[in-house]
Structure formats: C-alpha cells, structure tokens
Amino acid sequence: MRIDLTLLERRLDELYAIGAEPDGGAYRPLYGEAWAVACDRVEHWMREAELTVHRDAVGNVWGRLEGSGGGKPVVTGSHIDTVRRGGRLDGALGIVAGLGAVQALEAAYGAPQRPLEVLVVCEEEGSRFNTNFWGSRAIVGAIQSGEADRWRDPAGVTLAQAMRERGLDPSQIPAAARSDLDAFVELHIEQGSVLESAEVALGVVTTIAGGVHLQVTVSGRADHAGTTPMDLRLDALVGAAAMVEAIAHCAAVEGRPAVATVGKLRVEPDQINVVPGRVVFTVDLRHAALEACRNLTQGIRGICETLATERGLGLEIATLHERPPVPMHADIRTAIEAAASEDDVTTMALVSGAGHDAQILASRCRVGMLFVPSNDGRSHCPEEATDRSDLELGTRVLARTLHQLAY
C-alpha cells in the first residue's frame, strides 16, 4: 500500500488557499463563500476517486466506497471550517488524509468488505455562530428544534438564513441523522507539544478531556492609590493574582493531563491610580476522568475561597459550562495500535485536551483518534505545521486502521 504524499500535500495546499487571509492563514466560516468553495473542491476529489457523493441536510459531505459484504460503514474524516487565520492542517488533514487513505486502500486491496465513508464535517470550530459541533450534532440527531433560528453571526444573520443561502432547508435538519454508523476514526494534529517533546510521531487518543468553565468574581474595595496605606487595603487584584497562581499550581501538581487556565481577566475600575475594587476572571479546567475533573474543580474552588477569606475579600464562583470526558472506544484504540505495530511505529497514549467531532459521534458509533505532532505545539495560526514524514506516517497508520476495521 502506497500513500501518495505529493497528492496529499497538494490537496492541503489547495484547501489552505481557499479563504486565504491577507496576513496569512485561512478563514472558512460555516456556510460562507470560502466554505462552499472548499466543500465543492473536496466533492470534486471524491468524484475523481469514484466515491459516491452525498450531501446531507446541514451540508456535511459524505463520499462512500461500497463494501462487498455490506453492513454498517466505517467512517473517517474531519471538519472543513476553520478559525480566523486558521492553519493548513486543523480539520483539513483529517479530510485529505482520510480520502488519501481510502484511495490507497482501494488501489492496494480493492473494495472493502464493509462500506468505507469519507466525511467532511461542515462545522466544528464555532467561529461564525456562538455554537459548535453543528455538523456532528446533526449526524447524531442532537440539534434541537428551532436552534437554527436562534443562533446569529456577528452581522445578525441567523444560522437558518445562512443555510438557505447555501440551498439548505433548516426544516430538513433531522434528516441528517445517521443511525447506521459502525465506527469513526479521525486523524488530527495534536495542537499541543506533548508528542514533539516526547519525540513520538504518533499519538493514540485515550479520552477527549472533560472540562469546566468557571467565572470567578473577587470583590475588594476601590481606594485612592496614593492615600491608602498597604495595610488598610482590600485590593481585589492582589487577591486575584494569588488565585491565578494557585490555580496554575493546582493543575501542575495534579500533573498531566490536568490543565487549568485563567484566560480572561478584567479589573475594575482599571485606573492607574485606583486600588482595584473588583476583578472578574475565567477558569478553563480539563481532565481525562470525570472524577478527577470534579476533584480539580473542588480543589480550585477551595483554594480561591481560602485566599479570599484570608484577605477579607468577597468571592463568587459561577459555573459557565461543564462537559464530561469522552473515552475513545477500546476496539478502535486496539485497531490503531495494531495498525501502528504493523509498521513498527512507536505510539504514545494521550488525552486530547481539545474538543473534536469524535466526542459527539461517540454517542452513535465506536470512535477513535490518531494525532500527529504539531511543530512547536502551534495551532489555530498560520505557523501550524507538521513534518512531511509525520503526515505520511499518520495517513499510513490511518489507512491500516481502516483496513483492520473494514477489510
């Protein structure tokens, strides 16, 4: 079996040119012009590869290679949309490598036993509307009635209007649901530097991390920065600073894959000569196990409460969002491991800190993911890159995995 790396790279370059932004990177928001051109381009490649193409009610593109033995299909693919100034590989790699793997398998082994499908997920990033996983949620039937009328982009266009502009009928969304899928395998870039720092070229995802978003409000007293001695202050920012450090410490002590990030922080009144009276910040924390996630949340709440009490500060902690970890299916992990060992490829088991379509599709079929390294851990930016040899290796192991599952 031969992976055509030249073809793979050319297709990645072609997709990256669609929605190219002036300062580098590409932007292909859901149902936009660049998005439509990109979908057409992949459909064209699918037809060249003689796959049977179908677009579903939300615009997911499916390319099918029939299986000689029938049965439920094995699916591979990823999302076609991007963040602003997105890189060349996020999403695109899973589509291009998935198609390349199916072409390589057919060339080497002919028709599979089970059907093989290549899936272009219409949206995963949430860049245009304030919702994400639109494509995979449609596939598992999880889009609520009326949702398309509720979400608006920054220009005020509803998701339903945007669908109609692309010839899609929002009332038909339930028709996109599939209950006949056997498995979904996605190749993705890691978007972090765990593999690179371990010098391992292939990651097998064990779990997509669960997470909690908290909003922490620290209340002190705004005072004159010149006239209020240090010992008479209730400085909300000094208190919040202690919390920011303690939160990072909590996750560091817990060790991988626990992460906790204070990403947003706002000071009030935010004046150079006024002691901060209030600070509001967010915490994004993630872990692979539900229990560990809850323990980390409790730990962080506890330390913030202690620090606030010690300093006489007020504290409110609100949970903005909570999602459980999603384990990858053992069968698919085993298939990936077996595929890698066929090629003597060393793998590393790791948790995905980022969300992926696989976590949504897990409610309808067996799912699994392979990661290739991200150079310098960079992603969601024009610098996003993976070595050619790793792209080839990832595609090859993906193909062998599909072979295990479908032949």
Add this chain to the structure above:
Amino acid sequence: MRIDLTLLERRLDELYAIGAEPDGGAYRPLYGEAWAVACDRVEHWMREAELTVHRDAVGNVWGRLEGSGGGKPVVTGSHIDTVRRGGRLDGALGIVAGLGAVQALEAAYGAPQRPLEVLVVCEEEGSRFNTNFWGSRAIVGAIQSGEADRWRDPAGVTLAQAMRERGLDPSQIPAAARSDLDAFVELHIEQGSVLESAEVALGVVTTIAGGVHLQVTVSGRADHAGTTPMDLRLDALVGAAAMVEAIAHCAAVEGRPAVATVGKLRVEPDQINVVPGRVVFTVDLRHAALEACRNLTQGIRGICETLATERGLGLEIATLHERPPVPMHADIRTAIEAAASEDDVTTMALVSGAGHDAQILASRCRVGMLFVPSNDGRSHCPEEATDRSDLELGTRVLARTLHQLAY
C-alpha cells in the same frame, strides 16, 4: 475667635449642589457651566466678607484682606473643580474653611499685619483635560507657551477655546504668575484612612509623596488551553500574577508611607480557552523621600526581572511618569503644630499620598497642609464625608495657623 460651623456647612452644601449629578456627587470640570457658577458663588461670599476680589488670567479667584503692615501675603484656599461624581469636601472644604477662617480672624482680631488672601484654584483634578494643576501652575508661571492650544477635552474642545468661552484670553496666561507670595496653607480632607484608624482628628502633612508610574509588559506564548500541558506553557498571566503579588509585598515590607498599586491590567488575547500570551499592567508607586522612591522602584524592577527570568518570560518596563516628593516647609509645619497646641489638639504627622496644589506652589512660597479625617477613607465619591466636629476643628486650627503667620 468663633468658627461659624453653620455657615461653613451651608456653604459646603451650596457648592455641592452646583454640578450635582443624577446618581449623586457633583461634577464641576474646568471652565464648564457648573464651574463658572461655583466661582461666582465664592466671589459673592468674598464680597459679602468685604474682601477685595480679583480674577486672574486663568480664572483663579483671589479674595484679599489688606494687612496693616503690608508685605507679602499669606494665602489659604483650595481648588473648585471636581472629579466626576465628586464628593462634598475635596477642594471645596479648603475654600470654604479658608474664607471662614479669614472672616473669623477679622471678626476677632481686626485687620492682619500682612495681607491675607483666600484662593480659589481653578483646576487641580485633571478631570476635563489630560493635564492638571492648571491653576497653580499658572500662579508659579509654569504653563508653557502654546499649552492651552494643545490640550483637548473628550469633545475635542481645546483648553484655549474653553478659556475664551469664559471670557479669558489664553495669551494673557503669563500675567497670572505671582512672585509676591509669602506662604500658602491648605486645609484638605485626608482621602485615606490613616487618621481615622489612628483616631486622630488632625494631620500635619510632612511631605507630598513623590511617585513613579511604570508600564510593565510580560510576554509569554499564547497556547491552546486544552492541549498545552502545564509544564510546557509560557503563561504571561501566571507570571504577571506573581509580579502583582510581589509588588504589593515590596511596598508592604517597606512600610508606610510606601505604596505600590497595580491598577490597570490587560490580558492578550483575553479568551477563555487560550493561555495568555501577553499581559500589560501599570504600577503606581509613591514614597515620601526621593531616595526611598528610587529604591522602591529598583526593588520592584528587580523582583519583576527575577520572576520573568525564572519563568522564561519576556519583560519590558517603561517609566511613564516620575515626580519627586515635595516636603512641606518647616516654618509652616511649626506654625500648624503651634496652632494645634493652643487648642490642645493632638496631631499626627503624615505623608500625603495624593497630589495637591501645595506641591506646585512650593516653588514660589513656603507651603503647608492640614488634613482632617475622611470617614472610611472614602473620597472622589458621593460617600465622601468628615465629621462636623472635625470640620470645625480643622477650620479653627487653620485660622490659628493663619493668625500665627499674618498677625
């Protein structure tokens, strides 16, 4: 000698009603309508008290009581402008108490030997234009040629235009300079809680603190909050948090009157799920002695550099603004102390962390300041208040101080 507390309170109430804002507090920005009404009101009171009134080229109002022996005048007063939602006493007290003290002195002892002048400083707060000490800078001849054309308010009106709207000619600014002043004594609220927490009703200012404004930029690397393990991060906010704590610690360890405040802080990119790549924050630090101010600045720079280096973060520290401490004149401090002891009033020597007109006038005459307590240390807000008994006491000691200097 009798201080008319009822008159004092009525005048404070009258001034506070001029420029009253819907949600409480008063706003009398330089050369605005409320400002003009307030100046007229004080001029009216001065004329009632049979003082000779003069308005100078920038709109400072001077009310003079001639001295039998001639010589250089002894001056008291404060500023008439306010911050937004300003309180009842900041500035206003110094004017009303100054006028009340001069009236009480004349009633009790007749004409002074040296001339006594009550000064309404047109502007001190910098609320309308991005400059302050406009009134006192004019008196010491420190306004630069062309300055009035340079400063603009948020509506784009230049300071020169605003002057013309009040019938003042910007080309005449140099005529406001006075070189004949002997002394300036200002009664002001503390705007902090040092006196209140020490349960002392009268503060004698030793020095108006000097200060430095720094802007600190901490550079790390923006990373995915889900995919970047804690041990592979360069989190600018965690680094900045350590600095915020260390800066407060530096000033606390140094002890009163050292203060250091991180008042403004901005995170980039400020997204819930992105590790902060850059943080920019300000430091406002103040101390009573130039050397101590420099040492504190050096200490803060040093600890920030150490913390950045330890964490592999980039660091830039820019000095935005620097002003030396201004000591109050020993003669005036002695006169205030003597005046207080005449009444068996306990005093407390303290540093003014806030800036005042006295620090500008110090370049042309002997200056001194008296502070009365601010309830709960509140100022620059509608809650600004001082006990009636303290208002009376402050005015009485001010009057006795003027008696020492002018009779």
